[in-house]
Amino acid sequence: xxxxxxxxxxxxxxxxxxxxxxxxxxxxxxxxxxxxxxxxxxxxxxxxxxxxxxxxxxxxxxxxxxxxxxxxxxxxxxxxxxxxxxxxxxxxxxxxxxxxxxxxxxxxxxxxxxxxxxxxxxxxxxxxxxxxxxxxxxxxxxxxxxxxxxxxxxxxxxxxxxxxxxxxxxxxxxxxxxxxxxxxxxxxxxxxxx
Amino acid sequence: xxxxxxxxxxxxxxxxxxxxxxxxxxxxxxxxxxxxxxxxxxxxxxxxxxxxxxxxxxxxxxxxxxxxxxxxxxxxxxxxxxxxxxxxxxxxxxxxxxxxxxxxxxxxxxxxxxxxxxxxxxxxxxxxxxxxxxxxxxxxxxxxxxxxxxxxxxxxxxxxxxxxxxxxxxxxxxxxxxxxxxxxxxxxxxxxxxxxxxxxxxxxxxxxxxxxxxxxxxxxxxxxxxxxxxxxxxxxxxxxxxxxxxxxxxxxxxxxxxxxxxxxxxxxxxxxxxxxxxxxxxxxxxxxxxxx
Numbered sequence: 362x363x364x365x366x367x368x369x370x371x372x373x374x375x376x377x378x379x380x381x382x383x384x385x386x387x388x389x390x391x392x393x394x395x396x397x398x399x400x401x402x403x404x405x406x407x408x409x410x411x412x413x414x415x416x417x418x419x420x421x422x423x424x425x426x427x428x429x430x431x432x433x434x435x436x437x438x439x440x441x442x443x444x445x446x447x448x449x450x451x452x453x454x455x456x457x458x459x460x461x462x463x464x465x466x467x468x469x470x471x472x473x474x475x476x477x478x479x480x481x482x483x484x485x486x487x488x489x490x491x492x493x494x495x496x497x498x499x500x501x502x503x504x505x506x507x508x509x510x511x512x513x514x515x516x517x518x519x520x521x522x523x524x525x526x527x528x529x530x531x532x533x534x535x536x537x538x539x540x541x542x543x544x545x546x547x548x549x550x551x552x553x554x555x
Numbered sequence: 556x557x558x559x560x561x562x563x564x565x566x567x568x569x570x571x572x573x574x575x576x577x578x579x580x581x582x583x584x585x586x587x588x589x590x591x592x593x594x595x596x597x598x599x600x601x602x603x604x605x606x607x608x609x610x611x612x613x614x615x616x617x618x619x620x621x622x623x624x625x626x627x628x629x630x631x632x633x634x635x636x637x638x639x640x641x642x643x644x645x646x647x648x649x650x651x652x653x654x655x656x657x658x659x660x661x662x663x664x665x666x667x668x669x670x671x672x673x674x675x676x677x678x679x680x681x682x683x684x685x686x687x688x689x690x691x692x693x694x695x696x697x698x699x700x701x702x703x704x705x706x707x708x709x710x711x712x713x714x715x716x717x718x719x720x721x722x723x724x725x726x727x728x729x730x731x732x733x734x735x736x737x738x739x740x741x742x743x744x745x746x747x748x749x750x751x752x753x754x755x756x757x758x759x760x761x762x763x764x765x766x767x768x769x770x771x772x773x774x775x776x777x778x779x780x781x782x783x784x785x786x787x788x789x790x791x792x793x794x795x796x797x798x799x800x801x802x803x804x805x806x807x808x809x810x811x812x813x814x815x816x817x818x819x820x821x822x823x824x825x826x827x828x829x830x831x832x833x834x835x836x837x838x839x840x841x842x843x844x845x846x847x
Contacts, residue, residue, distance in 0.1 A: 375564035379616040382576050386614070389583045390756045390771040391672075418580075420573050455577075475701035479581035479590045501586045501733055502771030504754075525735060529584045542584035544733065544771075 366438035369402035371416055381417040388531065388540040393498040393507030395491055398538045404435035410533035411458060411487050416443055419456055424449040428459020431487070458485045461512035470528055478525040488512060491534045500545040508550065509539055517547040565612040566644040571595055575613035575767065579758060582769035587732030589683050589766040597762065604637055605762030607660045607679035614675060614758070615641060615658060620648040622656035627664040627821035651824050665747040667803050667825040670755035672772065678741045680761035683768065685729045685739040705737045708779060716784055731777045738768065746790045746804045751776040793818040796838035798829035
């Protein structure tokens with residue numbers, strides 16, 4: 362284990378994780394809106410936002426899947442030291458972390474059961490950049506319409522059709538975070554130039 | 556005396572807060588669905604808001620301003636003790652003013668003043684399962700939610716009409732969330748039901764029953780009814796005796812041995828604010844800061 366793995370966690374976990382969770386909760390409650398989430402300095406290629414989210418939500422009770430893009434010893438060691446989350450195959454994961462293409466296919470993740478729709482995976486999708494343009498989002502948490510540059514369209518539409526089952530997504534880039542729960546309807550952006 | 560340093564921030568340990576936080580996120584992702592969580596024993600009895608307290612503990616940040624109401628009032632035992640609890644264990648600022656609060660924990664009321672996007676409303680829930688009094692078995696109610704089998708609830712409301720001529724359910728009036736889950740709004744008066752489509756995040760915690768559920772902002776919340784018996788968010792047909800408000804939910808107070816009644820706003824902060832603005836009801840006196 363590199364010494365690098367031992368640093369970069371929260372310096373004041375109770376207060377920083379509370380701040381980070383507020384950002385994560387606001388993101389999940391207002392799909393597509395961008396929020397700042399900081400406090401972690403994880404090893405590359407994991408973003409600050411992705412790292413802070415893992416520190417806030419993952420622990421020994423939450424099996425985590427590392428997609429090939431993020432399955433490097435530095436990240437494995439960092440997550441092991443700071444959270445203790447067991448690294449597992451995709452089908453057993455409560456959380457999954459990686460690039461969009463590395464997380465495919467989506468049907469390898471748990472979508473919950475009809476009696477327990479909460480027993481589904483949350484995917485943390487690392488993106489180069491987040492901005493409020495692109496696909497139009499509507500549903501709970503959205504007054505009129507939000508926009509987000511989703512990495513794809515059809516998979517999210519299919520996911521929403523599974524409601525109340527389905528996957529929930531966090532998108533992270535730099536220190537920014539946005540979310541797309543299964544309850545959100547996704548339509549293509551009609552007037553992208555506006 | 557602040558007791559910082561003797562407890563972890565906001566009382567609960569970090570692993571417990573992570574578990575509650577994960578449940579809250581799943582609750583927001585599936586609005587109206589009751590997420591099981593490993594409720595902890597809290598230093599207060601069940602029925603005193605242990606669920607709401609755990610949800611508040613998982614949500615509070617050091618920068619928050621916290622308000623607690625019990626049936627609308629800031630100054631009842633339950634509200635005062637929970638407010639003091641977080642003042643001591645999280646060192647958060649507290650307030651009685653609805654508009655100044657960032658997190659509001661409530662027992663059985665929604666504040667009269669509309670909430671903003673920057674606020675969070677945490678409900679204390681005694682029985683989260685709306686079907687529980689119709690079907691006592693958890694295994695069965697869980698199936699009924701999975702199958703969206705809510706006929707029994709309509710039978711119950713119909714029996715109200717058959718017996719009383721109208722839907723007699725006046726609090727904990729069942730709602731349907733986004734056309735999918737039937738949800739118990741906690742024992743708020745049905746007068747408050749239409750307010751649930753709001754800009755703030757709403758979180759529901761049931762400590763003894765070990766359930767958390769949630770409503771994201773602007774979620775569609777429809778009170779169950781029939782075409783010929785539409786939902787009626789009724790209230791006592793009086794004005795507030797202190798502030799003269801005609802649009803607020805009123806408490807009925809018996810003031811003497813002859814049964815004389817007065818009706819006053821249940822939301823104490825709203826009533827005091829109106830009186831400070833110069834509104835006076837039939838039994839009210841002009842507002843002074845240190846009265847009462």
